Amino acid sequence: MSIVKIENVRVLDPIAKTDSVQTVYVENGKLVAETANVAETINGEGKWLMPTMVDLCARLREPGQQQHGTLKSEGKAARENGILHVFTPPDSKPIVQDNGALIHGLVEKAMLDGGIYLQVIGAQTQGLLGKQPANMAGLKKGGCTAVSNANASFENDDVVLRTLEYAAGLDMTVVFYAEEPQIAKDGCVHEGFVASRQGLPTIPALAETIAIAKYLLMIEATGVSAHFGLLSCGASVELIKIAKAKGLNITCDVAMHQLHLTDQLIDGFNSLAHVRPPLRSEKDKELLRQGVKDGVIDAICTHHEPLSSSAKMAPFAETLSGFTAFDTYIPFGIQLIKEGLFEPLEWVEKVTVAPAKVANMYDRWVAESGWVLIDPEVEWTITKDSIISQGKNTPLIQQTVRAKALRTFTA
Template identity: 85%
Template sequence: MSIVKIENVRVLDPIQQSDSVLTVYLEQGKLVSATDEVEVTLDGQGKWLMPTMVDLCARLREPGQQQHGTLKSEGKAARENGILHVFTPPDSKPIVQDNGALIHGLVEKAMLDGGIYLQVIGAQTQGLKGQQPANMAALKKGGCTAVSNANAPFANDDVVIRTLEYAAGLGLTVVFYAEEPQIAKDGCVHEGFIASRQGLPMIPALAETVAIAKYLLMIEATGVNAHFSLLSCGASVELIKIAKEKGLPVTADVAMHQLHLTDRLIDGFNALAHVRPPLRSDKDQERLRQGVKDGVIDAICTHHEPLSSSAKMAPFAETEPGFTAFDTYVSLGVQLVKEGLFTPLEWVEKVTLAPAKVANMQERWEQEAGWVLVDPEIQWTLTKESILSQGKNTPLINQTLTGKVLQTFHA
């Protein structure tokens, strides 16, 4: 492999907590000493160089839903947008994440087809049916470090407690996508003025906060390590803050789009704005942003969910929820920096080192991470043609964004 020299680039290194303009040399994605054996020289003036990112929640749609995306298409989209490690929930169709023997094959296929390190979150219950604990010992043997029931409901709270005790005994993290089914019911959007005016079924913030409060009590009782993914409500931030102050072993993340978009986008029955958990209010967004800034929310994920065009063509409530998010992830992060929420290094940490710590894989990430060259000033228009993902489902389509990955350097 050739050695690449990047001159006068702003190196954002969260491991060393350094932010400085340097001339660097890269070989197979690793920083090396200065050398005369340079085959490519790049001008890094005004550019950022950051480690490859870790995404704590993305659905790649394989196996079973290749009409929406494949490990090849979504792996390429992730990698070329600077994301090398991807965690995926255990709700593929069919569900294979309750079988430790099948998980290794998925991980291998993700690397062969898409060039990414796939981290499969195992199923918390058999078939995600919420009735019986999955064979977590076999899942751990198959490489899982975490389990979850994804968005599937539990039969009762006793099942939840038993699975938490089982996971705690094995040292597995339990990932919650918190939503109380009896409150959420058949809702699809945030409970607010716009939903009421349009007559759309609603998911109150209480559906999330009641679930979080209940699970926190169970976490305290069982001592299991837990991660709350995809927070959407301001009140959820307060609950996680209290839990951390009590010393409970909990972490949290938020989807990048929740820091930028609100329920105003659903006006006019815009199905491209249909996502779950739903886009919330301006006040929720403000509190989520502050939660990330303060470190109550540990990391920012993509919540990438590619969908075919037909999945968004029914009446709003009948469309499938989800945004394609790999292609806009860096641009929206750069926007947070330009708006003053983060310094460049603070933002980089939220999408690299912080999620690696949440996943208990800091050492592995440091060994496997490459580097990403970002132009924080380039303006570009998001079109269906420019989206690398197979899914083109985003409310940001045809918008002009600032900031883009120019190149990912990795072995």
């Protein structure tokens, strides 16, 4: 690879904890010493240079759902938006993440087709059926460091306990996407005024908080390392805060869209705003923001879920849930800075170092990460043509946003 010189760029380095305007030289995704052997020069004035990001939750849809997205299409979307390491839940269709022998092939294909480092979260139970623990030893041998039952329910709490004990013995992390099925039932939106007016079945905040409270007791009893993904309720932040103060070995994240969007978007049965966990209230949004600011919530993820256009064309409750989120990740992050929640280096840390540490892969991330050049001021309109992902399913279509990745430098 040739050496690129970037002049007068603002370098946001969360490893060295520095924020300064510099002229830098990039070769094979790494900053190198000044050299005369420059193949390309970029004017970086007004631009930012930051390390490539780590995403703790994204569904890439392959294998089995290529009508929504592929490792090639979504890998390209992630990479071009500055995301190089992607964690994916174990709920592809068919489910292959309960077989350690198949996982290595997925990881290789993600790099060959999409140019990203894929990290597969293994299945917590066989086939995600919630009845028997999966072969976690085999999953660990296949490269998994964490397991989850994704959004699938467990047959009973005894199964949960047995899987936690199994994972603890292997020093594997258990990832929870907390939702109590008996309360959530067939719900699809936040329990609030808009849902009531439209007569849509709801997922109360209690569905999340009761599940978190129950799992925290099990985590304390088994000593397992656990991560709570995709928090959506302000009350959940308080539960996590108390558990961390007690010394439980837990971490958590929140999807970027939960820090910006609320259930007001579902008005008019807007199926593009159908996501799970659902968009919550303005109060929840503010408490989640404060949780990230205070460090109770460790990291921010995309919760990228590409879907074909037909997946959003049925009546609201019958549509598939999910947003395409890679392309709006940086604009939403810059918006948090513009609104005063973070200093630029603080935000960079929440999407790079913090998720890498949550995933126990900090040293690996440092070795494999590249750099992404972004323009924090450029305005662009979100359209089906401007979205790189195969999925165009976002409630932000036709909205104008600010900030965009210009180029990603990797090995």
